[in-house]
Amino acid sequence: MRSVPEADKRIERNTMSEIAIHVENLSKLYRIGELQKYKALRDTLSDALYAPFRAVASLRNGHNGHQPTCYGHPSNNHFLSLKYISFEVKKGEALGLIGLNGAGKSTLLKILSRITKPAEGYVRLHGRVGSLLEVGTGFHPELTGRENIYLNGAIIGMRKKEIDRKFDEIVAFAEVEKFVDTPVKLYSNGMYVRLAFAVAAHLEPEILLVDEVLAVGDAAFQKKCLGKMEDVTHEGRTVLLVSHAMAAIQNICSRAVLLNAGTMCADGPMAPVIRQYLEMVQSDAVLPLDNRTDREGSGSLTFINFYAVSPSRGVTDTVCTGEDVTLVAEYRAGNESALKNVSVAIPFFNHTGQQMFTCWTRMTGQDYAQVGPSGEFRVHIKRFPLMAGRYSLNLFSEVNGYLADWVRNAAILQVVDGDFFGTGHVVSDPHGGVAVRHLWEYVARHSSLER
Amino acid sequence: MMLLEGLLRSRNFGGDTEEIPPLEIYPASGWRFLDVRELWNYRELVYFLAWREIKVRYKQTAIGVAWAVLQPLAMMVIFTVFLGKLAKIPSEGVPYPLFAYAALLPWQLFSRTITESTNSLVADQRLITRVYFPRIIVPISTTIAAVVDFVIAAGLLLVLMLIYGVVPGAAAVWLPAFVLLMIVTALGVGFWLSALNVEYRDVAYTIPFLNQFWFFLTPVVYPSSLVPERWQVLYGLNPMVGVVEGFRWALLGVGKGPSPMLAVSILIAVALVISGIIWFQRREQNFVDALGSGGR
Numbered sequence: 001m002r003s004v005p006e007a008d009k010r011i012e013r014n015t016m017s018e019i020a021i022h023v024e025n026l027s028k029l030y031r032i033g034e035l036q037k038y039k040a041l042r043d044t045l046s047d048a049l050y051a052p053f054r055a056v057a058s059l060r061n062g063h064n065g066h067q068p069t070c071y072g073h074p075s076n077n078h079f080l081s082l083k084y085i086s087f088e089v090k091k092g093e094a095l096g097l098i099g100l101n102g103a104g105k106s107t108l109l110k111i112l113s114r115i116t117k118p119a120e121g122y123v124r125l126h127g128r129v130g131s132l133l134e135v136g137t138g139f140h141p142e143l144t145g146r147e148n149i150y151l152n153g154a155i156i157g158m159r160k161k162e163i164d165r166k167f168d169e170i171v172a173f174a175e176v177e178k179f180v181d182t183p184v185k186l187y188s189n190g191m192y193v194r195l196a197f198a199v200a201a202h203l204e205p206e207i208l209l210v211d212e213v214l215a216v217g218d219a220a221f222q223k224k225c226l227g228k229m230e231d232v233t234h235e236g237r238t239v240l241l242v243s244h245a246m247a248a249i250q251n252i253c254s255r256a257v258l259l260n261a262g263t264m265c266a267d268g269p270m271a272p273v274i275r276q277y278l279e280m281v282q283s284d285a286v287l288p289l290d291n292r293t294d295r296e297g298s299g300s301l302t303f304i305n306f307y308a309v310s311p312s313r314g315v316t317d318t319v320c321t322g323e324d325v326t327l328v329a330e331y332r333a334g335n336e337s338a339l340k341n342v343s344v345a346i347p348f349f350n351h352t353g354q355q356m357f358t359c360w361t362r363m364t365g366q367d368y369a370q371v372g373p374s375g376e377f378r379v380h381i382k383r384f385p386l387m388a389g390r391y392s393l394n395l396f397s398e399v400n401g402y403l404a405d406w407v408r409n410a411a412i413l414q415v416v417d418g419d420f421f422g423t424g425h426v427v428s429d430p431h432g433g434v435a436v437r438h439l440w441e442y443v444a445r446h447s448s449l450e451r
Numbered sequence: 452m453m454l455l456e457g458l459l460r461s462r463n464f465g466g467d468t469e470e471i472p473p474l475e476i477y478p479a480s481g482w483r484f485l486d487v488r489e490l491w492n493y494r495e496l497v498y499f500l501a502w503r504e505i506k507v508r509y510k511q512t513a514i515g516v517a518w519a520v521l522q523p524l525a526m527m528v529i530f531t532v533f534l535g536k537l538a539k540i541p542s543e544g545v546p547y548p549l550f551a552y553a554a555l556l557p558w559q560l561f562s563r564t565i566t567e568s569t570n571s572l573v574a575d576q577r578l579i580t581r582v583y584f585p586r587i588i589v590p591i592s593t594t595i596a597a598v599v600d601f602v603i604a605a606g607l608l609l610v611l612m613l614i615y616g617v618v619p620g621a622a623a624v625w626l627p628a629f630v631l632l633m634i635v636t637a638l639g640v641g642f643w644l645s646a647l648n649v650e651y652r653d654v655a656y657t658i659p660f661l662n663q664f665w666f667f668l669t670p671v672v673y674p675s676s677l678v679p680e681r682w683q684v685l686y687g688l689n690p691m692v693g694v695v696e697g698f699r700w701a702l703l704g705v706g707k708g709p710s711p712m713l714a715v716s717i718l719i720a721v722a723l724v725i726s727g728i729i730w731f732q733r734r735e736q737n738f739v740d741a742l743g744s745g746g747r
Contacts, residue, residue, distance in 0.1 A: 062562065114476060114583035123476035133581045140503060142510040146672040147503075154499040155582055183510075 019126060020207050021089040021112070022240035026121035028107050028262075031200065031225040065076050081107045083262045084121070091126070091206075094239040096253035096270070098246070098277050101353075101394075101408040102294070103259040106211060112240065113209050127238070130157060130205030136196030141185035145176050145195055148184055152199045166202045174198035200410055207238045246274055246352050261294055276400045278351070289395075292407055301339055301404040303395045305330040306411045317411075320418025321435055325384045326361070328397055331405075333373040342368040343405075345396040348386065348413075356386060356433060385434045387427070388417045479736035485587065493584055498704075500592035503600055518602040520607050523555040530555075534672050543705040545672045546615045551704050553697045554671040557633045560601040561640075561664050561691055567593045568641030569648045569658050576635055576742045586735045587728065590641040598634065608702070620704045629697035632720055636690040646731045647675050650741050665743030670695050675706065687715035690723065 082104045089095045098106045112123060113131030117389050122410075138155040139148050149170055153163040163170075171180050174195040176187070184192055243249050249256065249270070256273040259268035260280060264336045266273045290304040309326040319325050327346060333339050345360035360380045361367045395410040417426045420435040425436060490497075511513040517599040527548055534540045535547030542550035568590040572579065575589055599683075612619070670677075671737040678686045686692055693716020699708045 109737070111476065114474075115580060117479040117736045118476065120478055125474040125476070129474065133583070134577075137581045138578050142507050143503065147506060151499050151503055154496045155578065155584075157582075160495050268512055 018090055020091045021240065022124040023088070024086050024122045026082055026085040026108070026111060026123065027119050028111065029081060029119040032079050036074040044113040068377055078377055080262050085264050087257055087264065087267055089240060090240055091134050091234040091238055093240065093255065094254040096249035096257065097242045098249060098273070099259035100280070105259055108259070109209055109211050110243055111422045125207055127397060128208065129204030129207045129335065131209040132205045133198050133211045135200045136192070139184060139196060142183055144183050145180040147201055148195065152196070156200065156203050168332060170198045170202050173201065185222040209240050211242045230289060245401070250274065276445050287435070288376040289407065289410060295405055295407045297405040299405065300334040300399045301331050301342065302334065303329055303331050303405055307393060308413060314374050318414040318416055319384055321385070321387055322383050322420030325381045327379045327381070328376050330376040331374065336373055338370055339399050341369050341400045342371050347394045348394070349392045350433060351390055356391065356448040383420060384415070384439065385436065387417050387433055387435060388415050390414055405427055453717040454607050465585050483732055485732060486585065492641055493544070493588055495586055497588050497592050497595070500588060501595040503734055504593060504596035516603060523552060523559050523604050526555055526608060527552045528534060528722050540673050543676065545617065545703045545705055549611050549615050549617060549703060550699070551672060552611055553698050555603055556601060556608060557694045558666065558671050558691065559604065559670060560597050562666070563597045563600065564594050564637035565640050565644055566662065567597065569644040569655055572649050572738065573706060573742070580739050580742055586738055587642065587731050590645040591638065594634065594637050594641055597637070609679070617703060619702050621702045622708060626701040627699055629694060632697065632717060633694045635724050636694060636720040639720060639727040642724070642727030642731045644712055647733045649734065651736050665689070665691065669742060683712045684715055686714035688719055690716040690720040693720070694714055
């Protein structure tokens with residue numbers, strides 16, 4: 001009944017003991033409406049009313065009425081989040097999964113960890129699977145540290161016996177010995193996170209699926225941990241890591257898979273795949289905004305052009321740290337009428353995918369009550385704070401509380417060193433990613449003798 | 452970070468792993484029944500989720516678990532004063548407080564289960580969209596937590612029986628069977644409502660109304676003998692009728708005991724739980740997509 005005998009045989013034959021993860025022709029279909037809101041009974045009733053007519057129509061067109069709607073030829077309100085993905089991961093191998101936002105990385109991880117089902121395809125996992133899509137899942141603020149260790153442990157798949165055995169170790173690791181019987185709602189943020197990580201750290205699966213946990217913590221500590229994680233894979237544990245932090249991936253993984261808009265466009269050694277990824281990030285943003293199709297939202301508002309204006313050089317794609325910059329996003333309304341209650345956001349990401357800051361009308365209390373059917377939004381940034389580098393921008397807009405348009409990597413902004421502090425010197429040695437206006441003051445203390 | 456460090460510290464890697472069969476993932480496959488073995492493997496999670504619910508429910512309350520007794524007790528007092536004394540509703544020869552309380556016990560469990568089951572999956576959205584486990588565990592553990600309250604509240608019934616000097620007869624041996632019928636009914640309705648509420652939040656809004664409606668369709672404050680004889684079998688279509696009548700019969704020795712009405716109730720309860728499981732399993736595959744993943 002299921003079309004996998006071929007895959008079955010192949011696995012059985014060659015690598016029963018060497019392959020940890022086998023993924024074959026995996027696809028996932030989403031209905032856009034389902035992603036955003038739940039159905040009201042009314043919608044289904046009307047759906048049901050029209051269903052017989054649709055079935056008749058599709059029979060007439062020679063389609064099988066029982067097939068998932070539009071599968072294979074996605075219509076406007078369907079999209080394939082994954083398209084026929086196939087790869088294998090050997091035991092003890094660490095595979096990095098990279099791609100732009102919305103490329104399907106998280107969806108793939110969710111299928112592998114059985115949280116969601118694929119629409120097509122087949123996956124075979126050899127060994128106990130532990131997935132950490134988020135640490136501290138199921139932590140309850142009212143429960144004590146002790147209670148949460150047991151609850152969270154059970155949730156991520158540990159046996160009670162196992163937790164009993166590792167309990168002291170977990171508590172010591174999290175350094176919360178004194179507070180183990182205190183409700184976690186009274187914990188400091190640091191304690192809370194340490195405890196969450198400690199439980200996760202004591203899960204000992206053969207296959208570990210990790211999503212973005214490396215995005216926490218300071219760089220030095222990350223480096224230390226990454227170095228050690230390499231050892232893990234030498235112990236024979238298989239790791240599948242999703243991250244936007246290229247440095248992290250590069251340090252842990254020996255191989256990478258690059259996803260783009262749901263398709264697999266590269267699979268191989270780290271360096272060339274990362275190079276391809278970076279090229280993709282750039283070329284993607286070069287495509288005129290108006291022609292981009294990899295966008296989400298209702299389309300009641302569509303961004304059609306974006307550019308930066310520097311006071312000295314006019315329209316540009318390169319700005320200097322510290323100069324006053326104006327960013328312009330031109331838009332068009334979906335049905336040529338005025339739009340009410342419009343919110344616009346432009347988040348900035350650095351080359352590792354880390355979000356640096358966001359300009360958002362809601363943050364400044366400037367959501368637009370009404371805008372015309374076309375026009376442009378301008379955001380003025382005084383003393384542009386980002387240090388030299390390439391930055392990727394998203395364009396995001398909500399109309400009446402619903403997602404209207406969301407274009408990831410809508411544009412690339414090149415930032416070059418500039419005289420941020422107005423000292424006549426260029427800030428060329430970036431200590432950190434952003435410059436912040438600040439003033440120093442010296443206050444002398446009188447020595448005790450004089451007093 | 453620390454996560455990674457911990458991974459490295461795990462020395463006994465592979466130590467207690469027996470050879471487990473490979474895990475296979477296929478597309479959603481339509482109708483299927485409960486995977487009992489898998490459920491058994493997750494029994495500890497059922498326990499921990501029920502335990503969480505009980506722990507959390509009475510945290511930061513002044514009188515804690517006494518609420519489990521206080522709620523049915525307060526209702527009993529109100530019904531006794533207004534319905535027993537003022538409206539003079541017959542209670543088949545037993546003191547009205549006892550008559551009402553014996554019915555309020557299973558009713559409270561049922562009413563609490565349907566209310567909490569309905570919201571259970573939505574309330575655990577973060578859990579469901581981040582970790583795999585058989586989702587049916589969620590309404591099951593909600594029901595188990597309600598059973599714990601039921602057991603506590605049952606203590607007061609013993610006290611009341613002592614006070615009024617009512618000694619249960621031989622029929623009392625059937626009590627466990629009626630407790631089971633009560634749990635099966637609550638589970639069945641819980642499965643249906645919790646799964647429906649993931650996709651149709653309308654369900655949650657109907658719950659207060661449904662509760663009231665169902666309450667009056669169940670002989671909690673009045674004896675079922677008020678319902679004309681020829682309607683009795685039809686009346687039994689509400690499985691809570693069988694449960695409540697059974698409780699009174701087993702504990703207080705009133706009512707008819709086994710009857711066609713009871714048989715109908717049992718049939719309906721079993722049908723509810725089986726269809727509930729099948730429906731739940733069918734919809735389960737869409738839960739994550741319907742719940743969304745909270746921005747991730």
